[in-house]
Amino acid sequence: MTSSATAGAGLTAADFEKFREYFYKRTGIQFSESKRYFVDKRIDTCIRQGGFAGFASWFAALRLSDRPDLLQELINQLTVNETYFLREDYQFDSLIKTVLPDVLSMRGGPNRMVGPVKILSLPCSTGEEPYSIALRLLEEWDQIDHIDVEIHGADIDSDVLARAGHASYGDRSLQRVPPAWRQKYFTSVGAGRYQLDEGVRGAVTLHQVNVTDTASMRPFKDFDVIFCRNVLIYFDELSSRRAAENLYGALRPGGYLFLGHSESMSRISPIFTPTRLPEGIVYQRPSGANR
Template structure:
């Protein structure tokens, strides 16, 4: 059975759906349940129509890796990108009021001149890393005393291009105070704002797959990692692999922020939960910490 090329023919067969689901899982760690069948069907059909030649030819190219663009196109179609500025703002409070003061105190105590490094993934269309930058610039008193590097990564190349452009509409901007909007955004249309160059150029956007252990080895010695609302899409095996890769990305003593519905205690014991006034974060134990 081939994939529909019109709106009236059936979508994927059970076997085709299973093959695509397994490929996506092995490549990204994301596992689509049966109730996501319609979502997957429509996006796979779009990819097959773009490629031409029917499902079998398309999937053969995907599976054999003959055309890297096929794989990236499917990943782009199947990833979910729902975000806005200053989402779960209490975690940014924790960053500027509790976590970064600890990092700064440690740097001063040791005389280290290393930059403070923050990793945001999956960064989606960029609202999270830009929110981190905004809160540091607006609310962290030590920002003038330290160099800060913010790296933002996602598996979806289209959202990375959107993030680098830095243009946002009302939904994304709904929680940005007017004074902050005036200082750090330019209005480019009646309902569209663009992040000003000083902030936009400060974020390093990259393709990152948190489940790819080999490629994640390039990310090390971060003081803070934001990985919010991603692990809920993984099964137990993928979640554990992602946790280990996030652990490796942090320096000893570094802190991990998860989404409000996620709990590392149900995934892996390698992190230490830390209760801050603003909420719970997870820490890679410092060197010499008791097990």
């Protein structure tokens, strides 16, 4: 056994280290040695699809040429997008029962609102999460006819954003959608696929962004609620802290941040205030914080 032993697509240990360092600098995502097989297979796909002779020529083009498409294809191959409608639904319960009433109170009440309530889902993957938020509000929030709401979805992966825009889903994605909602908001388009109603699709604005990239996150501001679930677990300490700071900057003072059930902001940064709600923990930007 030697250090140049290959795995999967044929990357050497040195190749893997060079790739891992580059990808971390560009995305904040760090792959451990245990992910070698996963990484090798997807890099091999990028090499073949790009028509390159091997890793060396592909990696040189990735780093040195004016080919942003190569990096985007790599990101699309390596980001995990496992999701379905109404996942971790207890947090949407918190949104409707506790968080939104508090947001309205902080904003001066429904009759004194300046600007819409703004909600961000990041990463939004193929759209199930922001569309779930829209459906829950349409069906269950008693203020939806009186309050202007903006829902935004964002992801680093251009492929999943395109699929989110089309909003066509199979039975697995829809497994938790009540039958009445499926009949009301989805239309069969054949081959076991169902497309979401155009009106709901139009209620969600999609963006491409890297949560660890401060420059690309800077336009995101004045959000009342952010869902950033099950992504910080892929970052190391430095990238997680940078993402936390960017999320903090995207929230209004007093705004709420939902993380995944296995994530804890207290292990990442002290800038958020943990708040216990009946349905679980949520994090707030302190209401007196300077912008």
